[in-house]
Amino acid sequence: MSKVKHSAFKYDFLGSDPKDIQRSVSNHLVYTIGKDPYTATDHDWMMAFSHVIRDRLIERWMETQRNFYRHDAKRVYYLSMEFLIGRSLINSLLNMDIHNACTEALHKLGIELERLRNLEHDAALGNGGLGRLAACFLDSIASLNIPGYGYGIRFEYGMFRQKIENGCQVELPENWLIHDNPWEFPRPEVSYRIRFGGRVMEYQDTTGRRHFDWIEGDVVIAQAYDTPIPGYKNDTVNNLRLWSAKAYEDFDLNRFNEGEYTEAVVGKTLSENISKVLYPNDSSTMNKRLRLKQQYFFVCASLKDILRRFFTDHDSLSDLPDKVAIQLNDTHPAIAIPEMMRLLMDKHHLEWQPAWEITTRVFSYTNHTLLPEALETWPVDIFEQLLPRHLQLIMEINRRFLLMLGHLHPGDMDILRRLSIIDEGNGRRIRMAHLAIIGSHKVNGVSALHSELLRNSTFKDFNSFYPGKIINITNGITPRRWLYQSNRGLSTLISDAIGPEWIRDLSQIKQLESLAEDSAFQERFCAVKQANKQRLAKLILYYLDSKVDSNMLFDVQVKRIHEYKRQLLNLFRAIALYNRLLDNPNANHVPRTILFGGKAAPGYTMAKLIIRLINDVADVIDNDPAVSDRLKILFIPNYDVTTASDIIPAAELSQQISTAGMEASGTGNMKLALNGALTMGTMDGANVEMHENIGADNIFIFGLTTEDITRLNRQGYQPRRYYDSDPVLKRVIDMIANGFFSPEEPTRYRLITDSLLNNDHFKVIADFKSYLEVSDRADQVYLNTAEWNRRAILNTARMGYFSSDRTIQEYAEKIWHVKPIR
Template structure:
């Protein structure tokens, strides 16, 4: 044993080492884990060895609270929230757990005493590749808030071995590479091989009759594999509650075929294992080809059946009958991905546990609640009947029966309205016929909610109108939120310290206390501190951009940031039109006095989404020209930060001056990036879409840069025959911008590169960029002028933070608990 290790342990109680929170206990436990778990001593330990030793040290303290929480739940048998989500995007665990335990400073000192920098270990940590964007990040925020509010909860999902992809920019375009986030292992997870469930796929069904003459159905699958539980502890902030994130990994029921091996069929000996493990191999395969669609359906069914079987196992340990299942669990469907749960719970109850249909349906329809996350009809999942029958033959039979009974109800309410019956059917009869998963979720859930007030209203008026008219009592709104712990305290420690010094520590758990900041909005000394915090974050981001992108940017310039998934409805190309507008103005008038700006983009495009990938290419092409043109030097800079992630967001949100939220009104469900930016003092330029509407209401119209058509105006404009070609010809500045792009100026003279995008804008423009262009440019001019008045801009920034308390995910979860889940908090003692 190394001498440093022996000295650290000398006179220290072993139990205190395992769970203590003092600097001495943390240092001793770190060395203990470095020695016994990593097989290293400080003099030879690598950075990864050090990171893992610290991670295990922190995890020990989580496990201590986890066991206490589990015991408390077993004793009290509380109602439990189960969150079913195909994605979780938690971000790095180390910093968040140190923050929630309240031991960042003693840990920093403990490591410093060993010559180790905590920041280096935080930077080394791989980010879990378990989600794509807002949907997964929301799920992670909700898990944080459930634990912080001490609500018993389990999050269920898939332990993807590889994330969606790492984004690399080559020749200006997106290239997808493997996100091997597990290459160094994951010290935060605990594998539970004893918690495993059969997953059946394919095959056929046959009717049966038991000894008592009761009719039944037996599913004879083509293949069976196992789902194995892998658990991660989710600790609340400043409490002892540790909830469970249980992710499933797929394995063959029998991994190695010894007889095939003996015959010399070496591939056949392992083929079942390879095929089974594919299910949890990668997040969201490309579902353009048929095999991709099949794998995605398999993934959704895989985690749903494992999760429901696990809930039934837990419920049976309470001694309560299965007809009380819905009293023990409230299960939230996070979008349509887990909607197959409605049919699967019916199958488990009817086929596996011999419950009558009516009793099983009573349990099922009181178990599930459904969150809709989109107003885009194409995003509401539908599965072709032939594919669905091939993969899940028994579930198709169950869905047919659910649908038949449901449509009888519709006919009773609306006799002779065959069009309504066709619209509401779970089965879309248009060839090749589809299963409508959103309809299944609506029929099988006791509550349906949107995620912003505008979104929830539009759901009732558009994509789910028929269901609202049938069951208005089911519909609610639950405006999304984000956790202020990760997205202010962790990502912006300077601002966090200033807030705590000014308000006390309570704001992190009760963000309504931020309102007190309004008293300081005009205080010159406080404003100066506020600007210093922002400046430090901008300098840090500038250093990162120089390192990663080799672009030098000015921290005094206005940091104009748009970071989100690349999509036409999010309109990153409207932002580009503004950049080219400014570029043209400078080229025509080299002495033009404009507010210096740095435009920063981040986000991934779906691998099969050609137009979104072309938008990325355009951003980088414009950046290449603008950043090299001496005429604009010191006034414009454009940067695309590759591989946007939670970790990268930690540096981006606190540094932004202006947050771009440009989605076409009526298209964005909520947005949560808008909240993260505003919580960190960025001002928003945006449309009245998603949660922008409520953010503007909270922070005040004077502290929000508004432009664009409303959702109602968008519908009316399209209905009246929108003609983007006319706008293009009528607005000479806009025409000059588009013509410059079309001319090949940003593509080395090649006029074909961006022609598809140009044609789409001037002839189709489904997302009304040209209709909003003039208003957007005028609003940007106002923002640029306002930025020059540092006192006014700082005042607006302070008021944005002061009035963002509503958008904490704690508030959202409290509303879910009160209005949907009927779940109560339960304190845990250690």
């Protein structure tokens, strides 16, 4: 079989003018989709057009990868369980600068681009901020010309599709791959064997050195699927590689011939379950095992792939840290640390010390949480069953670390217990955050406050042992997706005023400051916001059959439903405002629509109960003619990237009200402020830095600080004292507790009210009065239209620091030590 002569392989870059695109669409409709214009559905046109865009991505993609090899570039590998990339079609058009040409080409074919846009499914590869952050980072890595790759799992089903029935969250399968995904490339030739279970065989070589082989057990195949990630107007296209689980032996013909049809495919089913569903409910032991399998599955395949690529051009593993940087996005991929040790020692026969030095120089870890219950741990016995060799390696890593720690703190058993990877006091569990810290050369928090708390509280002892290892890199968002694409009206207004360079360099948006006092610009800014509100109102009417008055204040809280994010505090305020309207109907109240959105984890009982309470309160208010024209509450189901892109441009007031010290950063706060919403928030996460950058007069801060909460807990917090002394608060809680919003089941929400009055871990009751006061202050500003618009413009103008381009630049300089390849 003859080999292809690569030097003789030539192809012409496809054209990007409207005629070329029109011709390509027609060709793909016939030759790829197999339809003609007379029989083609809208979906057929969408698929044909997507292939046209994909063709142009491929050209840039291939050239980018060749360029990386030519420069022998150091590459960044971003390992994440989630990549919430949303829709790719419009993002690709804008980043490749062919949006206008495509719009014109489709129009000549009698097709409107907006129609096709709405047919694309969101890529359901995440459930919240973690996955959306990873997607922003991929965009910035490509836009900055950094050689970067994302690695994750190609989940067949997303977390779930949320539906609201009788006020309750119902989880339905989120089958985002129900139609072909035109943006991915299956790579059946790129596949790796992944082992689970089995046993470890130990032997000695002729020199007496001990070796270990992990043998037997079950084997699953990881197959690669590639998705191109384009940078903004720079022809760089990076790669997101996702792994799909395939059976090693998928069909038992003997059993089938014996009539045991189900048993004949049971191996295939069990294997492919690994990439079936994002985050299965881990309340059962079986699902806990599946979660750990998912983590190891994608980590093992990714590291094997990284080493394969490294060995294409390099021979010595000592060069690995100079050519490879691996970022662990939270602890989900932390098993990569013992896996790298296994590959270096068991497969490439390195001694412990050089293998450990390479491993720690390659890995870095991003921490995303301060909540103890969210710091991932795994029972030792599950590791022993599924990953016996990795348990050995973790134990050895821990033994060596504790020896060093013991030398510094002789006789101090308490610090050994606190820092050990193995938590001996809680049923013997592996602390994955400890493993990630010990095995990485850098650890970063994601906001100034979060990183400070990591160093001085959560990982205080580690910070003393590894001075300088824990640093801060504040999160950011990509302005391409979250302003340029999501808010076309505001993007055009900004570009007309200051030019388009802000899209590539968000620091340029500061030039808008000089226009904040300009009444003509204020009016145009306000008109864009009003158009976005009208668009959202139409979508709500169409999809939810609910009327929303676009002249009301749009007051928005969209994020995962969690007690620490305090949707309850917002709801208490809404009930207090409802009572005010009943008591003083003629007072000068600001008419407002309070929009909630977000999913609760399937096993999170309290969060799901909060969703039901929101909907019950909304029903009561909606059906009360005395207030329904001045106050409305609406829960928007199935919050995802596309829904966020519809809501965020229309928002005027942004609720960022988490308990101080519990939100690591937040990125929804950044998206809303960039789009001209004023923030009402606590001094938590990135709100602190937003307060510094936007200015105290342009953000509504309230509530306890982290120091206040520490002091309050030390004194002995008693929520009932607040309840007894505040008649407004007491009335709200009593209405909920006594069934005002659930007359058919008066005790429905006693779990919520009892928890608050007896514990209130998240200080909802303590912050209520301050929250209501700052809400009133915001209302007074809103009544002054010119002043509100001035502050909204300054919010947009002062968000330049919160670009993910700045974030990635800091990662590149402080952690990865990589340079752009142009």
